[in-house]
Amino acid sequence: METKVNPNLPPSLSRSSRTKRAARPNPRPKPKRRRKWARRFGMLAVSMAFAGLLFFGWFFFTSSGNQLRYMMADTLITTQHRHWAKYLIGSKGLEEQVNKYMKQFEAMAEVPSTIPVHIAPVSETVKEVKKRELVEIEPIKGPKFSGYLVSISDPKSIRLAVPERVGKGEKVSSMVKRTGAVLGVNAGGFVDPNWEGNGFQPTGLVIAGGKVFYNDGDNNTPTQIVGIDKDGRMVAGRYTPKQLLDMGVREAVTFSPKFIVDGKGLIKSQADGWGIAPRTCIAQKEDGTILFAIIDGRQTHSIGATLYDVQQIFLEHGAIIAANLDGGSSTVLVHNNEIVNKPASPYGERYLPTAFLVFEHPEQVHIKNIWEGLDISKIDPSKW
Numbered sequence: 001m002e003t004k005v006n007p008n009l010p011p012s013l014s015r016s017s018r019t020k021r022a023a024r025p026n027p028r029p030k031p032k033r034r035r036k037w038a039r040r041f042g043m044l045a046v047s048m049a050f051a052g053l054l055f056f057g058w059f060f061f062t063s064s065g066n067q068l069r070y071m072m073a074d075t076l077i078t079t080q081h082r083h084w085a086k087y088l089i090g091s092k093g094l095e096e097q098v099n100k101y102m103k104q105f106e107a108m109a110e111v112p113s114t115i116p117v118h119i120a121p122v123s124e125t126v127k128e129v130k131k132r133e134l135v136e137i138e139p140i141k142g143p144k145f146s147g148y149l150v151s152i153s154d155p156k157s158i159r160l161a162v163p164e165r166v167g168k169g170e171k172v173s174s175m176v177k178r179t180g181a182v183l184g185v186n187a188g189g190f191v192d193p194n195w196e197g198n199g200f201q202p203t204g205l206v207i208a209g210g211k212v213f214y215n216d217g218d219n220n221t222p223t224q225i226v227g228i229d230k231d232g233r234m235v236a237g238r239y240t241p242k243q244l245l246d247m248g249v250r251e252a253v254t255f256s257p258k259f260i261v262d263g264k265g266l267i268k269s270q271a272d273g274w275g276i277a278p279r280t281c282i283a284q285k286e287d288g289t290i291l292f293a294i295i296d297g298r299q300t301h302s303i304g305a306t307l308y309d310v311q312q313i314f315l316e317h318g319a320i321i322a323a324n325l326d327g328g329s330s331t332v333l334v335h336n337n338e339i340v341n342k343p344a345s346p347y348g349e350r351y352l353p354t355a356f357l358v359f360e361h362p363e364q365v366h367i368k369n370i371w372e373g374l375d376i377s378k379i380d381p382s383k384w
Contacts, residue, residue, distance in 0.1 A: 073097060075275035075304075101274060105257035108266045109224055109238040115262045115320050119155065119232045119288045135183050135358060137335060140293070140313055144276070145305040147295035148333055148340060149313065150183065152358055155232035155290045160187060160208040160251035161357045162370050167383075169199020169351030176334045179365060181357035184334045185292050186280050188226075188253025188354045189326045191381040199351035201381040204254025205241060206354055206371075212241055213369045214353075216376060226282060226323040227252025234284035236323035253325070253354050257307075260322035265311045273306025278331040278344045281307075282356070283314040283322035291319055292356075294333040298344040326352075 060069070073085040077098060086094045136151040152158060161179060163170035169190065176184040191201040204223045206214040210230065217223060219242045226236045230248040236258040244252060259266045260283060267273055278297030284290050293313055297304025307324060314322045329345040330352055343349055359365050 073275075075277060077101075077275060104272070105224065106238065108257045108259060108261075109236075111237075111258070111261045111266060113261050113321055115286065117233045117284055117286060117288055117320070134360065135335065137333075137340065140295075142305060142309055144303045145295050145297065145309065146302045147279075147293065147305070149317065150185070150292040150294065150333065152183075152290040152292070155228055155234070155284065155288050157358050157360070157362050158228055158251060158290060159357050159359060159362050159365050159367060160206070160227075160253065161355050161367055162206065162208060162213060162353060163200060163351075164368075164370070166370055166374070167198070167200055167379075169353050171349040171351060172332050172355045173334045173337065173339055173349060175355050176357060177337050179357060179359075179367075181359050182336070183358040184332075184355045185294060186326055186330045186332050186350075186352055186354075187356050188255050189330075190353045193382045197381045198383065199353055201376070201379045202253070202353040205244075205252065206254075207241075207244060207249055207252040208367045208369070210245070210248070210250045211369070212245070214371045214376070215241055217241075223254050224256035224258075225249075225252045226255050226258075226325060228290075232288055234282065234290065234321050234323075236321060251356070255323070255325050258321070258323040259307055259311050260314055260319050263315070263318075263320040265308075265315055267308045267311050270306050270308045273308035273311075276304040276306055277327055278302075278329070279305050279307070279310050279327045280325040280331045281310045281314070281322060281327075282325055283317075283319035285318045286320050291317060291322075292333070294331060294341050295327075296331070296342050296344065297328075299342060301342070 069088050073088045073094070076085040076088070077094070085097070089097060132153045134153055134157060136153075138149050140147050140149045161175045161181070161184070164178060172184045172186055175181070188206065189203045190199050191197060191203055192199075202214050204216060205212070205225060207227060220240050222238045222240045224238055225244065227234070227244070227249050228251050229235055230250050235244070235247065235249055235252070239247070257266075276297065279293060279295040281293045282290065283293070291314060293310050295305040295310065296302035311322065329343060330350050331341070332343050332349055333340040339349070
């Protein structure tokens with residue numbers, strides 16, 4: 001019988017090799033391998049689900065989990081996404097948390113200062129300033145934040161600046177350059193609908209050069225303020241415009257809270273530190289030195305700080321009184337016409353209504369009241 005040879009096989013193969021090659025079945029995935037990967041995937045899914053349940057239980061039903069949850073909610077409350085906090089603590093919890101802070105801030109504002117600040121006479125101040133630099137800047141750092149501590153040796157060198165144009169706020173760097181200031185930091189808050197406002201309309205009260213520049217209340221309506229009087233002493237708390245003028249307050253904005261009085265911190269723990277955020281805060285030492293803390297936040301190099309963090313920094317540097325200023329994306333430090341810190345906004349500096357500026361000759365500075373003669377009820381803060 002004649003054997004038939006497959007013409008497609010190479011002639012070099014022997015008859016037995018050709019027979020074995022032709023009889024070999026096509027390779028197919030092994031069922032065992034499929035089952036092995038399926039088991040692994042199933043075990044991973046079950047493990048993740050179990051871990052998720054454990055985290056859910058810890059996050060919502062344990063003391064440490066609740067502490068983290070409320071810290072996250074407080075952090076959101078300080079941002080433009082305040083409403084997101086309800087997904088962590090509920091709508092009622094959000095309302096209660098905001099009201100809690102407002103009540104705390106009001107109570108802290110009423111704590112009186114009894115330790116006097118000793119401002120040296122002008123002649124002695126001049127001599128001292130010659131020994132010390134007017135402005136000193138040092139880096140500060142914590143476990144999750146970094147920033148700068150600014151020391152101003154002469155508190156009377158600080159003036160409050162406002163925008164140059166009607167209808168639009170101004171960047172702090174622009175205010176510094178325009179006025180010839182040595183240094184500038186952001187000051188008070190402003191009306192900011194949808195967090196996209198133009199920075200022209202302040203909230204509360206603005207006093208510059210001992211005159212009321214802006215007031216959205218009346219002369220007998222108390223408001224939270226942070227400022228400096230004619231003698232260079234820092235003032236913080238709840239006052240009416242009339243009281244402030246009678247006290248000789250020269251530069252002031254509305255903001256809160258006051259959190260150091262007589263060298264003692266009023267914020268008792270991190271949990272009461274109003275979340276993690278970029279911060280701008282002001283303090284004063286017993287010798288009159290003004291301190292500014294500028295903390296970056298919402299970035300990889302610095303997440304941000306609580307007010308408790310800033311309080312501890314100030315206390316370590318001898319502050320006897322301290323208060324919070326506008327923070328978040330507004331936080332900025334300008335020195336010698338250069339932005340020193342890294343503002344949180346991806347667009348850089350914000351347009352603001354007020355800034356504390358430092359001058360070598362503050363008596364020569366003229367600040368124009370940009371709101372004079374305006375009907376503030378007709379200002380549209382959402383338009384440029």
